[in-house]
Amino acid sequence: MSSSKTLSVKNPVKLIFAGGFLGSGKTTALASLAKRLIQRNMRVGFITNDQSENLVDTVIARQMLTELGVPVEEVVKGCFCCKFDEFIAHVEKILVHDPDVLMGEPVGSCTDFVAAVANPIKIQYKEAFRFAPFSIMVDPDRVRELMLDETKTEFPEDVAYLFGKQMEEADTIVLNKVDLISSEEADRLLAAIGERFGDKKLMAVSDKEGHGMDEWLDDLLSGRPGANTVLRQIDYDRYAHAEAVLGWLNAAVLMSAPEPFGASHFARTLLLELREAFNQNEGEIGHLKMVITSxxxxxxxxxxxLASEPSIKGRQII
Ligand SMILES: Nc1nc2c(ncn2[C@@H]2O[C@H](COP(=O)(O)OP(=O)(O)OP(=O)(O)O)[C@@H](O)[C@H]2O)c(=O)[nH]1
Ligand SMILES: [Mg+2]
Structure with missing residues (x-):
């Protein structure tokens, strides 16, 4: 293991990382926390990550944050752990902007973040960074499906295993999207999560309605040390199988049309047709996402x- 390396920072930079399953709301929540940090007069940098190029998350984060002066960098073609040197090179680019906080999200099909990414950072760049509590975000539908086994899924058991491992390495488990469920159901799900992961801090939030977001940010900034739970044991065969099952198509398509057309109608129709095709073929959706730029x-x-409706955001394009 190499000894501590130096990065040029005036004060240690707070690292706020949020992990969790595909589509649990990491990018949306981090962008929204970034805005709140700016309102609190803090300087923020943002780093996105995916298995391929043309990252939807980068477009979203840049659209939400660039005009607020937040530098957004991306690590492509592999997760932070496999691309550690590249990750650090992008971090260095952000450090030029002298941020107080650096935010990032591991890929939604990843786990073992603390051992593979957080610990190497802590060991090699001891003076430069301080980890905030590591948050794992979970969607209520996925808790019912992959943790409580209450709803039908075509995902193999190893995906549920990965979902459990993600929660196991959290400092805070964040039940997101509580605007979609009743407060009784949120309490029930939190109690079930608490029964299995009694050592974690639990929070219920909705970025959509702003519920719980400031409390979450307060905890992230509280100085409570983070990313300390190394998975005691992980079956790499099961993890690799889950990751392979969750592997997805990334594609960039150039569209042209003789007449102007509404992009949101097009996107909605395409997602609904794909949902229908997956339903008919006993497939599952991890996270279908697309960006249309014009x-x-x-x-x-x-x-x-599979059981939810498409969400469309951003600027209206015709
Ligand atoms: N109803 C509701 N939807 C939300 C909330 N937060 C996020 N979403 C939606 O959830 C979907 C996925 O959000 P993302 O932020 O892209 O999720 P992610 O975890 O970054 O996804 P990956 O990076 O693909 O793993 C989007 O349609 C969001 O608008 C919330 O609080 N309530
Ligand atoms: Mg994301």
């Missing part, structure tokens, strides 16, 4: 579950 404007569409 004349400098971008809009994006997401579908996170």
């Amino acid at each position: 004349a400098g404007k971008s809009m994006w569409a997401n579908l996170t579950h």
